Amino acid sequence: MPIPALLALEDGSVFHGHAVGAFGETVGEVVFNTAMTGYQEILTDPSYARQIVTLTYPHIGNTGCNAEDAESSTVHTAGLIVRDVPRRASNWRSSESLPDYLKRHGIVAIAGIDTRRLTRILRDKGAQNGCIVAGETVDADAALARARAFPGLNGMDLAKVVSVDKPYIWDEGIYDLDRTAFSRPDRRFKVVAYDFGVKRNILRLLAESGCEITVVPAQTAASDVLAMKPDGVFLANGPGDPAACDYAIAATRQFLAAKMPLFGICLGHQIMGLAVGAKTLKMKFGHHGANHPVKDHDDGRVLITSQNHGFAVDPGTLPANVRITHTSLFDGSLQGFALTDRPAFCFQGHPEASPGPLDVRYLFDRFAKLMQESRTHA
Numbered sequence: 001m002p003i004p005a006l007l008a009l010e011d012g013s014v015f016h017g018h019a020v021g022a023f024g025e026t027v028g029e030v031v032f033n034t035a036m037t038g039y040q041e042i043l044t045d046p047s048y049a050r051q052i053v054t055l056t057y058p059h060i061g062n063t064g065c066n067a068e069d070a071e072s073s074t075v076h077t078a079g080l081i082v083r084d085v086p087r088r089a090s091n092w093r094s095s096e097s098l099p100d101y102l103k104r105h106g107i108v109a110i111a112g113i114d115t116r117r118l119t120r121i122l123r124d125k126g127a128q129n130g131c132i133v134a135g136e137t138v139d140a141d142a143a144l145a146r147a148r149a150f151p152g153l154n155g156m157d158l159a160k161v162v163s164v165d166k167p168y169i170w171d172e173g174i175y176d177l178d179r180t181a182f183s184r185p186d187r188r189f190k191v192v193a194y195d196f197g198v199k200r201n202i203l204r205l206l207a208e209s210g211c212e213i214t215v216v217p218a219q220t221a222a223s224d225v226l227a228m229k230p231d232g233v234f235l236a237n238g239p240g241d242p243a244a245c246d247y248a249i250a251a252t253r254q255f256l257a258a259k260m261p262l263f264g265i266c267l268g269h270q271i272m273g274l275a276v277g278a279k280t281l282k283m284k285f286g287h288h289g290a291n292h293p294v295k296d297h298d299d300g301r302v303l304i305t306s307q308n309h310g311f312a313v314d315p316g317t318l319p320a321n322v323r324i325t326h327t328s329l330f331d332g333s334l335q336g337f338a339l340t341d342r343p344a345f346c347f348q349g350h351p352e353a354s355p356g357p358l359d360v361r362y363l364f365d366r367f368a369k370l371m372q373e374s375r376t377h378a
C-alpha cells in the first residue's frame with residue numbers, strides 16, 4: 001500500500017498523493033523547474049536550500065541516481081514534488097533508485113499529484129510557501145498552518161549556511177564518459193572561488209579553463225584573499241536573498257577597488273550587482289529550467305541556457321560604468337553584465353549547466369582571457 005503524503009500551499013490549495021521519500025514534514029518556497037533531465041543535479045544544487053522543487057516533466061527517477069552526478073556533497077532541496085516515479089530505474093551508471101536516494105538523505109517527497117495544476121498556480125500567483133507531510137497520518141490543516149508560518153526567502157542569508165567551514169583546493173576537471181573518470185587539466189591561473197553554495201561543475205569548468213582553485217568560505221575577508229595574490233576571484237551561485245549577504249557585497253567592493261579580475265555566476269552575479277550599487281528584486285516565480293533563451297548582446301546570438309534563480313538585479317538601477325551583455329528572451333530580465341572600467345563580468349544563469357545545455361560555456365574562457373590580459377598589463 002502506498003504511504004500517504006500531502007502538499008499544502010499558503011494560498012490554501014491542498015494536493016493529496018503518496019510518499020516517495022523520507023517520512024515526516026518539510027517547509028519551504030515551492031518553485032517549478034521545467035528541465036526534462038537532471039533531477040539529481042537539481043536536488044544537489046545548494047542554490048535550492050529552503051526551496052521545495054516540483055518538476056514539470058512527469059516521469060522522474062527513470063535513470064536512478066549515482067555518486068558522480070551530485071553537484072555538492074548532499075541534497076539541498078527542502079523537498080521534491082513529482083507526477084510519477086517509475087517502478088524501476090534503469091541506467092548503466094545507476095547505483096540507487098530515486099526513492100532510496102531521497103530516503104537515505106532524509107528528503108520528504110510526494111508523487112501522484114497533478115503537477116500541471118500546481119505549476120499553473122505557481123505561475124499565476126507566484127512562488128508559494130508550502131509544506132509536504134508524508135506518513136501514515138497526514139493532517140491538511142496542520143500542513144497549511146506550517147506553510148503559512150514559513151517566513152519566505154526575502155531577507156534570508158543562506159550562503160553562509162551552505163558554505164564550507166575551511167578552504168580547500170579543487171583541481172578536478174570534467175567527467176569523461178569514455179574513460180569513466182574526471183580529467184586533471186593543466187593549471188595556468190590561481191583562482192580563489194567564494195563558496196556561497198557552489199556547484200561542482202562550475203569548479204570543474206574553471207579547472208578546464210586552466211585554473212587551480214582555492215575554494216573559500218562565504219565570509220572570508222577580502223584582505224585574506226588579496227594576500228593570496230590570486231590571478232582572479234570567482235563569486236559562486238548560492239541560495240537565499242543576495243541583499244542579505246552584506247559580507248560578500250563588501251568583499252566584492254574591495255576586489256573591484258583592487259582591479260582584481262572577477263567572474264560571478266547567479267548569486268555571484270547578484271552580489272556583483274549590489275556591489276556596484278544596483279538593487280535586486282524578488283521575481284514572481286523565478287527562472288528554473290534548462291531551456292531558457294538568452295540573448296548575447298555582443299553578437300546577437302540566442303543561447304539556450306540553464307537557469308535557477310528567484311531574485312534578479314534590476315537593470316534600471318545599474319550605474320553608468322555597467323554594460324549589459326545578456327538579456328532573458330522569456331521576460332526581458334537582466335542576464336549578464338560587464339564593467340567598463342574594471343576586469344569584471346557576471347552571468348545570472350548557469351553557464352556550467354548540469355543539467356542543461358553548454359551554450360554559455362564560453363564565459364569560462366572569457367574569465368581566463370581576462371586573467372591573462374590582467375597579467376600582461378601588470
Ligand SMILES: NC(=O)CC[C@H](N)C(=O)O
Pocket residue numbers: 047236237238239240241242265266267268308309310311312
Ligand atoms: N542559483 C543561484 O545562485 C540563485 C541565486 C539566488 N538565491 C536566487 O534565487 O536568485
